[in-house]
Structure formats: structure tokens, C-alpha cells
Amino acid sequence: MKNFFLIFFMLLFILHGKSQFLNSVGITAGGSLGNQKFYFSDPIAISKKKYIPGVNASIFAEFYSGNYARWVSEVQYNEKGSRDKQPKGTYLNKLQYLCWNNYLKLRYEMYSIIPYILVGPRLEYNLSQGTESPAITGKFIPLHVSVAGGGGIELVSYSNFKFFVEAFYNPDLIMPAYKKSTLEARNKNIELRVGLKYEFVGRKESCNTPTYVE
16 A cells, blocks of 8 residues: 555656646545445335444545636545344444545635535445345445535645545445345445645735735
């Protein structure tokens, strides 16, 4: 994993030297709360599961330097799953994903903070599956698409390093994560994370700064 981070940042610095559209690179880490819904078709029923904690981490690149709109692309490790409480006992479902996430970022610069929102698709690859629920009898779909939306606050800094906090809501609205005969399962994740990025382009002076003309 250490070598992966190193190679990633080396490639981004090389790209930056050849193009002006790369704004910044960074890392994030945080916690997740995973939940699932089981949809049964015979007989028709919906079973809502309980939340289970997990972790997440990512490396990302932010493109363009617009004042209000940017694009963020990231590679993320994310844990999902649920706690399935049944009369016979409680079963834990744990999933690990490697995700490629892409977000439209809308931001607004203020004096000391920069609030923003993010929305976009995620392409998720199932790394591992540890499922105990008796209803799950097969493998989760190896590759599936989900959506995510969230927001964050970046602290204004006059150095190239920027600190921020973010929260995301990530439901399986587009397709299920698991589908076998009479059962379909969909993940839902709530994610909180902190991050640090290195911005190649320095922060512009505020447009409100007065200009004096003799």
C-alpha cells in the first residue's frame, strides 16, 4: 500500500508538469456506517438490516481551477455491510470494496472556510466478502455502480497544503450489490472523513480586496 501511494503521487506530479488542468492531489481517511436492505421476491418482502461500522481511505486528484466548479477523481478503499438480527441470532455481513469515484464539486470561497458539495458515480469492485446471513448463498456482484452525494468544508490556508472534512451518503440506487434467484441486496453507506491536499496553484487574492489608483 505504501508503494501504491508513492507511485500515484509520482505520476500526478509528472502529469502536472505537462498540463495545467491538474489542480491538486490529496489523501483522505475516515469511518463508515454500513447498512443493507434485502428484497425478497417469493414471497415479496423487504428486510431492513442494522448498521455496522467500518473504515475508508482514498487518494484523489482535483482538476481545473474554477472558482465555483471542479472535478474530483479518486481511488477509494471502503468497507460496507450490515448486522442482520434474527430470532436465531445476529449475523454480520462484511464487504470490502475498491472504488473509482468521480464527483462534480461545487464550491464557494468565503473568508476563512470554503464550503462545497460533491455528487457523482462510483464504480465498485468487491475485494472480499464475509457474509453470515443465511439468506445469502452466493457471491456479491464483483463489479457494480452506485452513486454518492456529500459535502465538505475546506479551511482557507495561504500555504499549498489544505485541510478539509467531508461527509457522504452512498446508496445502491442504480443496481443491486447482490442478486440471486429470489433475493436482491442493496448497500447503503454513510461516510465521514478528513483529508489533506496539496494544491499546485496558489490561492488567488480575494476579489473583495480594494485596489487604489492614483
